Amino acid sequence: MLAQQLLNGLFSGAVYALFALGFTLMFGVLGVINLTYGFYFSTGAFVALYATQYLHMPIFVALPFAAVVTGLIAIVIDDLLLGPLRRAKAPELSSLMVTLGATLLLYSLMTAWFTTDIRRFPPAVFNGGAFEIEGLRITLSQILIVVTVAIIVGGLAFLLQRTKLGLAIRALAENGDTAQLMGVNAGGIVRLVSFISGALGGAAGVLIGLNYNAIQPYMGEMMMLKGFAVIILGGLGDIRGAVLAGLILGILETLTAGYFASSMKDAVGFLLLVLTLWLRPVGLFGRVVAKRA
Amino acid sequence: MMHALENFLFTYQSLIYALGVNSLLALSMYVVLAVGQLSLGQAAFMGVGAYSSALLTVKFGVPFPGALVVAAAAPSLLAFVIGAPTLRLSGVYLAIATIGLGEVLRIFFLNWDYAGGALGLNGIPEQAGFIWIFGALAIALTGLVAICRSRVGRAMEAIRADEAAAGVMGVNLPAYKLAALVVSAAIAGVAGAFNAHVSSFIGPNEYGFDAVVTILSFALLGGIGSPFGPVLGALVLTALPEVLRPLHDYRLVINGFIIVCVVIYLPGGLLPWRIGRIGARK
Amino acid sequence: MSDPLLEVEDLSVRFRGLTALSGVTFTVSKGSVHGLIGPNGAGKTTAFNLISGMTPQTSGTVRLNGTALDGLPTYARTARGLARTFQNVRMFREMSALENVMAGAHLRTPGKLGAILFRLPTFRAQEKQAVAQAREILSFVGLADQAERPGGDLAYGDQRRLEIARALASDPKLLMLDEPAAGMNPSEKLGLIDLIAKLRTRGLALLLVEHDMHFVMKLCDRITVLNFGAKIAEGAPLDVRTNPTVIEAYLGAKVAHGLEAKA
Numbered sequence: 001m002l003a004q005q006l007l008n009g010l011f012s013g014a015v016y017a018l019f020a021l022g023f024t025l026m027f028g029v030l031g032v033i034n035l036t037y038g039f040y041f042s043t044g045a046f047v048a049l050y051a052t053q054y055l056h057m058p059i060f061v062a063l064p065f066a067a068v069v070t071g072l073i074a075i076v077i078d079d080l081l082l083g084p085l086r087r088a089k090a091p092e093l094s095s096l097m098v099t100l101g102a103t104l105l106l107y108s109l110m111t112a113w114f115t116t117d118i119r120r121f122p123p124a125v126f127n128g129g130a131f132e133i134e135g136l137r138i139t140l141s142q143i144l145i146v147v148t149v150a151i152i153v154g155g156l157a158f159l160l161q162r163t164k165l166g167l168a169i170r171a172l173a174e175n176g177d178t179a180q181l182m183g184v185n186a187g188g189i190v191r192l193v194s195f196i197s198g199a200l201g202g203a204a205g206v207l208i209g210l211n212y213n214a215i216q217p218y219m220g221e222m223m224m225l226k227g228f229a230v231i232i233l234g235g236l237g238d239i240r241g242a243v244l245a246g247l248i249l250g251i252l253e254t255l256t257a258g259y260f261a262s263s264m265k266d267a268v269g270f271l272l273l274v275l276t277l278w279l280r281p282v283g284l285f286g287r288v289v290a291k292r293a
Numbered sequence: 294m295m296h297a298l299e300n301f302l303f304t305y306q307s308l309i310y311a312l313g314v315n316s317l318l319a320l321s322m323y324v325v326l327a328v329g330q331l332s333l334g335q336a337a338f339m340g341v342g343a344y345s346s347a348l349l350t351v352k353f354g355v356p357f358p359g360a361l362v363v364a365a366a367a368p369s370l371l372a373f374v375i376g377a378p379t380l381r382l383s384g385v386y387l388a389i390a391t392i393g394l395g396e397v398l399r400i401f402f403l404n405w406d407y408a409g410g411a412l413g414l415n416g417i418p419e420q421a422g423f424i425w426i427f428g429a430l431a432i433a434l435t436g437l438v439a440i441c442r443s444r445v446g447r448a449m450e451a452i453r454a455d456e457a458a459a460g461v462m463g464v465n466l467p468a469y470k471l472a473a474l475v476v477s478a479a480i481a482g483v484a485g486a487f488n489a490h491v492s493s494f495i496g497p498n499e500y501g502f503d504a505v506v507t508i509l510s511f512a513l514l515g516g517i518g519s520p521f522g523p524v525l526g527a528l529v530l531t532a533l534p535e536v537l538r539p540l541h542d543y544r545l546v547i548n549g550f551i552i553v554c555v556v557i558y559l560p561g562g563l564l565p566w567r568i569g570r571i572g573a574r575k
Numbered sequence: 576m577s578d579p580l581l582e583v584e585d586l587s588v589r590f591r592g593l594t595a596l597s598g599v600t601f602t603v604s605k606g607s608v609h610g611l612i613g614p615n616g617a618g619k620t621t622a623f624n625l626i627s628g629m630t631p632q633t634s635g636t637v638r639l640n641g642t643a644l645d646g647l648p649t650y651a652r653t654a655r656g657l658a659r660t661f662q663n664v665r666m667f668r669e670m671s672a673l674e675n676v677m678a679g680a681h682l683r684t685p686g687k688l689g690a691i692l693f694r695l696p697t698f699r700a701q702e703k704q705a706v707a708q709a710r711e712i713l714s715f716v717g718l719a720d721q722a723e724r725p726g727g728d729l730a731y732g733d734q735r736r737l738e739i740a741r742a743l744a745s746d747p748k749l750l751m752l753d754e755p756a757a758g759m760n761p762s763e764k765l766g767l768i769d770l771i772a773k774l775r776t777r778g779l780a781l782l783l784v785e786h787d788m789h790f791v792m793k794l795c796d797r798i799t800v801l802n803f804g805a806k807i808a809e810g811a812p813l814d815v816r817t818n819p820t821v822i823e824a825y826l827g828a829k830v831a832h833g834l835e836a837k838a
Contacts, residue, residue, distance in 0.1 A: 033385055037503075050560045084557045093331045093384050094556050098512065101552025108545040221502065225396045230391045263404050270397040277390055278378045423750045434693055441693045442742040443702070444677075461627065463653035463682035463745050489760055509581040571673055571706065571723075 004136055004259045006251060009144040011131050013250020015147040015207050016019065019223055019241040020230035021156065022200030026236025029173040029193045031092065036077055036101035038220030039106045039228070044070040044202025045209035046114065052092060053122055059210070063148065067199040067204050074198020075101070075191050085189075103221075110217040119215045141210040144273045152200065153243055160239070169193065173237070222266070229269035235286025243286060248272075302423075308535055310491045311550065312425035317530045319511035319523035320433050321480035326517045327441075328473045329453040329500035329514040330382050335390030335481045335508045337398045340500030341484025344408055347417045350490070357420035357490065364486035365479040372478035373471065380467045380572050382438035387474075396504060402497035411555040413496030414489075421490040430524075433480060446528070449473075451566075492509055504531040514553045516562020525564055578605040580780045581626070581749050586635035588625055595621045598635070599806050601799040603749065608771070608781045610791045610812075613801035614825055619784040620662060622801070623753050626782075627659045628652045639749065645750040654682055656748035660738045660755060662784075668727030672718055672737050675726050679744030683708075709744065716740045716770060732763035737771065743777075750774065751782045756790050768793060792816065800824070 019041060026034045049068035051057045057065060081098050131138050160166035171179040172189050180186045201220075208223070211213045230249055234241025249269060255264040276283060297386065313386035318335060325332040327519050342364035349363060375394055379387045395549075440446055443506040452469060460466050489495045515526025530551070534544050555562060581603040589598045596618045603609040611619050624630040626637050628649040637644045644652050646727045667675050677684070684705045690698035713719050721729055726737060735755055742750055755771075756764050764787065771794055774781060785791045791798065792812045800808040800815060802824040810813055815821055 045424070052464055058316065081553065081557075090556075090560075093329075093388070094386060094560075096331060097509065098553055098556040100509065101549045101556065103549065104503065105546055105549030105553065108543070108549065112449050112543075112546075159510055225393055232386070232389065263400070266400050267397050270393045274375075276377075277386060281378070281381075281386065292481055294742055317766055393695060405637050437695060439692050442703070444686045445688075445691060447670075447674060447678045448681050450670065450680075454667040454669065455665050457629065457649075458667070459678075460649040460662070461629075461661075461680050462741065466648070466652050539776070549656060567669065571677070 001258075005254050007138065009138055009141075009251035009254030010247060012211070012249035012254060015204055015211065015246075016226055016230050016249050017209065017243040017246025018152060019204035019227050021153070022197035022204070022225050022248050023240060024195060024231045024234065024237055024239065025156075025200070026171035026197045026243045027231070028239075029169055030082070030190060031173075032082060033097040033099070034078070034082075034197070034237060035096065035103045035224065036081070036106060037099075037197065038224040039103060039110070040070050040074055040198045040201035041205035041208075041220035041223050042107075042110065042215075042217050043073060043220075045215045046110075046217075047202065048209065049090065049119060049215055059121075059241050063144075063203060063206050064283050067203040070202025070205075071195035071197075071199035074201075075194045077106075078194040078198075079191070099248075107217055107221060109220060112151070114217055115147075116216055116218070120213050121210065121215075141207070145207050145211065148203060152203070153239075156196075156239065195261050198208070225266070227268040229273040229276075231283075233272055233283050235283030236293040238283070238285040241283055241285035298373070301372070303470040307491075308532070309423065310421075310426060310487075311533065312388075312531050313423075313430055313528040314488045314491075315511060316524045317426075317433060317480055317484035317487070318508045319515065320430075320520060321477040321484065322366060322438065322508050323517055323520055323523040324437070324477040324480065325450050325473050326512055327453060328470055329384065329456060330470055330473060332376075332391045332474055333388055333505050333509070334394050335477065336502075336505035337391070337395040338372065338384040338478040338481035339370045339485035339488070340398055340497075341371060342485030343495050344402060344414065345501070346483075346486035347414050347489040347495060348408060350416050350418055350420065351414065351416060354521075360420075361483060361486050366480045366482075368478035368482035369475045369487075372474045372500075376474040379441050380470055383503055392502070392505075399435035399501045400495050402500075409496075410419040411497065413494055415494050416494050417489050417495065418512060419493065419503075421487040426487050426491075427559060429483060434520055434524065438568065441519065474575050506552070507524045507545070507548050510552045510555075514551055514562055516564040516566075518564060518566050519560065519568030519569075522562050522566075526562065529563075579603070580605045580640060581782065582636075582638040583622075583626065584636045584638070585728050586622065586625060587633050588630065588638065589633045594804055596625065596632075596804045599801065599804070601806065601809060603780050603782055604797075605748075605780055606775065607796040608775065608783065608794050610795035610798040611782060611784045611801065612786070612788075612791055612798060612815075613807075615803060616803075617801040617824075617834060618804040619801055621749055621751060621804075623659060623784060627657060627751060635640075653745055653747070656750070657751070658742040658744050658747035659751035661752045661755055662757065664731075664734045664738055666726040666729075666734050666737065668725065670726055671723050672713060672726055672729065672740075673706070673709050673722040675737055675739050676712050676744045677705055679741035680705060680709060681745070682777075683744065683746050698726060712740050712743050715743070715773070717766070732759050732766070735759070735767070736813075739770065743774075747779060749780045753784050754786065755783065756785060756787050760825075764790065788816075 003037045023037050026032055026037065047069045051062040051065050052059060081102050082095055085098060106274045109125050160170060167186045168189055171184055174187060205220065226249060230245045231242055234245030249272060253265050253268050256268050321335050346360035346364040349360040350357060366498045375390055379390050387475065402408060409415055448459065448464045448469060451462065451464060452466065456466065511527040511530055512523040513531060515522035515524065516524065530548065579602045583599060585599050586596055586599045595616055611622065613619055626633050628644065628647055632833065639655055639657060670678065685701055686698065691805060710719065710722060713722050716739055718733060718736055718740060721733060726734065729737060757769055768790065771781065783791065783795065796813055798815045799806060800812065800821050807824060808818045808821045817829065
């Protein structure tokens with residue numbers, strides 16, 4: 001029983017990690033806490049829903065499709081909201097506030113359009129069912145989750161550490177002005193990072209939507225709190241931290257739901273958040289506490 | 294004349310109460326923004342104030358003034374606990390911690406059957422009224438105005454402008470930031486108690502994310518140069534949906550839109566005037 | 576050496592493997608003007624940040640008037656009589672020059688909360704006095720006519736003066752100036768030299784970081800030279816100027832040996 005719990009926790013943790021990745025990337029590279037990120041989560045799920053329902057795409061195609069579409073939407077929104085602030089060199093909190101307002105705006109619009117009804121993927125998507133290995137039950141969607149997350153994390157790590165583009169991204173994250181003086185195309189990189197973040201959030205949305213087979217506009221909002229806990233526990237801007245912290249949260253949540261009460265599950269994230277802030281604000285792998293000198 | 298006035302007050306009673314309560318909430322947001330902090334716990338503090346005072350009056354028959362004191366004290370204590378560790382960190386952490394707080398409290402009230410759980414708390418006696426609400430508002434406003442026109446106000450503005458430089462000048466940063474958070478929590482708690490005792494019902498979903506972002510929009514729209522700005526913002530944004538009926542359903546959309554526009558295009562808000570200014574007339 | 580005011584003992588700081596300062600020791604005497612010089616990257620501003628409490632040290636002690644400042648946050652050090660300016664001017668741009676200085680006097684302005692809230696006569700009198708004192712400081716630094724202008728509108732040289740005025744307002748025993756002459760034209764610099772000479776008459780001690788050698792040589796009683804985070808020389812201006820180690824640090828070994836050969 002415990003093993004099954006741990007396994008389930010690992011899978012949901014993997015999705016948290018994926019979600020947190022895009023979030024922490026935006027903060028690490030662009031220095032913004034982008035609250036519209038949760039909206040991308042919901043968007044990804046809805047795009048995948050419509051892709052499978054009306055375009056009859058198989059889920060393996062719908063997933064990357066939704067990710068790409070969400071990434072493109074992210075570029076547009078980020079440009080509109082954060083572009084002017086970047087140019088005006090506005091203080092850190094301005095980006096937080098603007099994305100806060102935008103989040104409210106976007107969610108309300110989405111709810112007005114789609115209503116708060118819970119939607120489900122068409123049954124054809126779930127023909128796989130589940131596998132049994134040594135008494136442990138693993139569903140097809142869970143396998144999809146692990147494979148996707150592994151590919152993405154691996155790909156992202158490779159991009160950042162081994163490619164010239166990744167170097168440019170990291171340079172921009174360290175010191176934007178200097179990087180630009182050295183010829184880094186800041187505008188292009190910023191858009192790329194927006195795209196990647198949006199795509200990651202969207203992909204996470206599809207996967208969670210699949211896992212629980214429930215899609216509604218505010219699902220992203222609920223994810224955000226957990227996203228916060230993960231990136232703070234992992235360390236703002238750190239990728240390994242996001243992955244590890246995501247897994248930890250997933251496992252702890254599942255254990256809480258299993259051994260205490262299901263309704264308390266959501267409070268685990270916040271408790272982790274508060275504990276981290278109390279004991280070790282930089283998180284597991286955080287380098288420096290985000291402070292403007 | 295008096296009769297017409299009485300009629301007017303009666304018809305628009307809930308609107309007038311809302312104007313007062315929202316103005317108090319806007320002031321609570323002002324206090325933290327004035328020291329350069331972004332606390333998004335105002336709605337949660339309001340909820341704590343509302344629930345604690347309502348439970349006391351409904352279940353224990355505590356007289357309203359007593360309940361009001363608790364409504365101010367309980368959120369203050371909570372603010373102290375949440376705020377203390379985040380003081381030495383950047384504002385982003387406080388914002389995140391307070392958003393998280395709001396969510397957790399919402400879940401807590403949702404599951405707490407003693408307080409009505411998802412169905413909320415019913416039958417709250419109508420103890421607050423025009424005098425309580427606007428009296429408190431007047432007191433809060435005068436107090437804040439007085440503080441702004443003193444060394445405390447200058448210190449607050451210094452922290453807002455450049456925290457490190459303010460520290461070098463001897464301003465006790467942690468003390469000011471924590472005090473601002475606690476005071477804002479107390480004001481929000483009191484507003485919550487008033488709100489509970491003019492509507493006979495409160496529910497856990499009234500104090501969530503949407504609520505706090507709305508409160509933020511009051512403060513940002515009005516401008517935080519003086520305590521009057523946020524109050525103006527609250528008055529405008531509370532009255533507008535009443536005046537323009539069709540807008541009522543799109544309230545949240547508009548609030549979000551306003552925040553976006555104000556932050557990008559009008560950072561000073563409607564009332565960029567700085568209170569207590571000596572010189573520096575542009 | 577007369578009364579020590581600031582004692583820096585064996586101060587070291589390491590940032591993730593990089594040793595920015597190692598074992599730096601020097602003393603600033605009461606009422607003296609002490610210079611801290613060295614090539615770029617020597618650790619001068621780091622030393623300032625350590626002494627003023629903006630960065631914690633890895634080891635070593637800083638004492639002001641005999642009491643250790645270690646572990647105290649910046650504002651507590653200011654309360655004990657330490658004030659500083661910044662390399663890039665950190666002005667409160669929206670506030671007027673007068674308000675900037677009044678803000679600087681935060682610790683010296685009494686004001687109980689009760690008196691503030693009820694606008695008692697004591698409060699009004701204190702406010703009046705605060706304004707008067709701020710004006711006095713502004714005329715001392717020569718900015719009396721700019722009092723009402725927003726800090727951000729002042730000319731660069733005046734902004735630096737304003738920063739000094741603001742630091743003065745906290746009535747410090749030690750005033751730390753981080754490159755006060757940076758970016759100034761020759762006439763502004765002359766004015767600054769006069770101002771700093773005037774500051775001595777107020778009984779303050781001054782610790783200066785500066786690159787302008789003429790400035791340093793003219794004003795300082797004593798100079799400490801840093802290079803690569805360590806102290807390489809110390810003494811009266813004339814001694815430091817002709818010290819071969821110092822010359823080598825600034826101009827390189829070749830030039831230093833060349834000069835030595837000539838001497």
